[in-house]
Amino acid sequence: MTSTGTSGTSDTTGFSSETCTTCDSATEAVFVIPPDPPPACDVYAQDCPSGFKCSAEGPPPLGSDNITCSPIVPEPDQAGESCQRLVQGHLGPDTCDLGLFCDDVDPQTAIGTCAVICQGSDQQPICGAGEECLGYHQMPLCVPHCDPLVQDCPAGDSCQYAGVDFVCLEVSGLPANQLFEGCGDDRSCAPGLSCVDGGAATECVMGDDGPGCCSPYCDLSAPACPGVGQQCRPYYEPGEAPSGLENVGVCALP
Known part of the structure; x- marks a missing residue:
C-alpha cells in the first residue's frame, strides 16, 4: 500500500479550512496565512463529469x-x-x-x-x-486489515497498527530497518517488527533514524523473543484487543 504513517478513519483528507494566524510579539503585527483553496472535486463523492x-x-x-x-x-x-x-x-x-x-x-x-x-x-x-x-x-x-503475527500483506507492505486496527502499510525509506536497529515509526521497520521504545532490548543500536528500536511482534500463546531478557508483552490493554488479535504481543524488556 500508500499512513500514513497517518492513522484513524476520520483524518483522511489532510486538508484544513481553518485560517492560521501568527503574531510578531515585537511589533504586535498579525500575519494571516490564508487557508488552502478548496479542492476542485470530492474524492469521496467522485463528482466529476463523465469520463x-x-x-x-x-x-x-x-x-x-x-x-x-x-x-x-x-x-x-x-x-x-x-x-x-x-x-x-x-x-x-x-x-x-x-x-x-x-x-x-x-x-x-x-x-x-x-x-x-x-x-x-x-x-x-x-x-x-x-x-x-x-x-x-x-x-x-x-x-x-491484517495479522501482525502472520504478516499477510502484499510484497512491499508491512502489517502495522494504524490507530484503529492493524492494516497493510507501505514500508517507508527502503531498505527497511532490521531487528534492533533504530527507527522513527512502525513503517520504517521491516515486516514483523514494531518500532518500540529504545529501551526494549539491550541489543538496540540507536542511530539517526529515530528514538525507537525495531523489535519483533510475538505470540502470547507461544512466546519467544530474540533479545536477552526480553519478554512477549501484550500489545493491547486487557479487553481492548480486536477479535482474532488477542494473542498479539511485542518483544520488550520487563
Missing part, C-alpha cells in the same frame, strides 16, 4: 490544489491491478479506473497498484469488509 475521476495530479507534496478531475484512460486498470503514473515524479494522472488511485508506486518505473478510494465522506468513510479507510499519503484509501 473523469476525482484524484490527485501534479508534483508533490499533496495539497488541496492537487485534487482535480482527471481524465480516465481507455481500458483503465482495476482494483489490485498494476497501474502507471503517467508523469514521472508526479502524483498523477494515472491509469486506474474511476474511484481508484495508483498507489505504492516505484519511483524508478512509475508502476504501482490500483487502490480503492474510500466512499462516503471524511466523517463517515466507507470501505469493503475487512478494510479500513486510511489517510495514506493524504489520499483516503481503503487498506486491508
Whole structure:
C-alpha cells in the first residue's frame, strides 16, 4: 500500500479550512496565512463529469490544489491491478479506473497498484469488509486489515497498527530497518517488527533514524523473543484487543 504513517478513519483528507494566524510579539503585527483553496472535486463523492475521476495530479507534496478531475484512460486498470503514473515524479494522472488511485508506486518505473478510494465522506468513510479507510499519503484509501503475527500483506507492505486496527502499510525509506536497529515509526521497520521504545532490548543500536528500536511482534500463546531478557508483552490493554488479535504481543524488556 500508500499512513500514513497517518492513522484513524476520520483524518483522511489532510486538508484544513481553518485560517492560521501568527503574531510578531515585537511589533504586535498579525500575519494571516490564508487557508488552502478548496479542492476542485470530492474524492469521496467522485463528482466529476463523465469520463473523469476525482484524484490527485501534479508534483508533490499533496495539497488541496492537487485534487482535480482527471481524465480516465481507455481500458483503465482495476482494483489490485498494476497501474502507471503517467508523469514521472508526479502524483498523477494515472491509469486506474474511476474511484481508484495508483498507489505504492516505484519511483524508478512509475508502476504501482490500483487502490480503492474510500466512499462516503471524511466523517463517515466507507470501505469493503475487512478494510479500513486510511489517510495514506493524504489520499483516503481503503487498506486491508491484517495479522501482525502472520504478516499477510502484499510484497512491499508491512502489517502495522494504524490507530484503529492493524492494516497493510507501505514500508517507508527502503531498505527497511532490521531487528534492533533504530527507527522513527512502525513503517520504517521491516515486516514483523514494531518500532518500540529504545529501551526494549539491550541489543538496540540507536542511530539517526529515530528514538525507537525495531523489535519483533510475538505470540502470547507461544512466546519467544530474540533479545536477552526480553519478554512477549501484550500489545493491547486487557479487553481492548480486536477479535482474532488477542494473542498479539511485542518483544520488550520487563
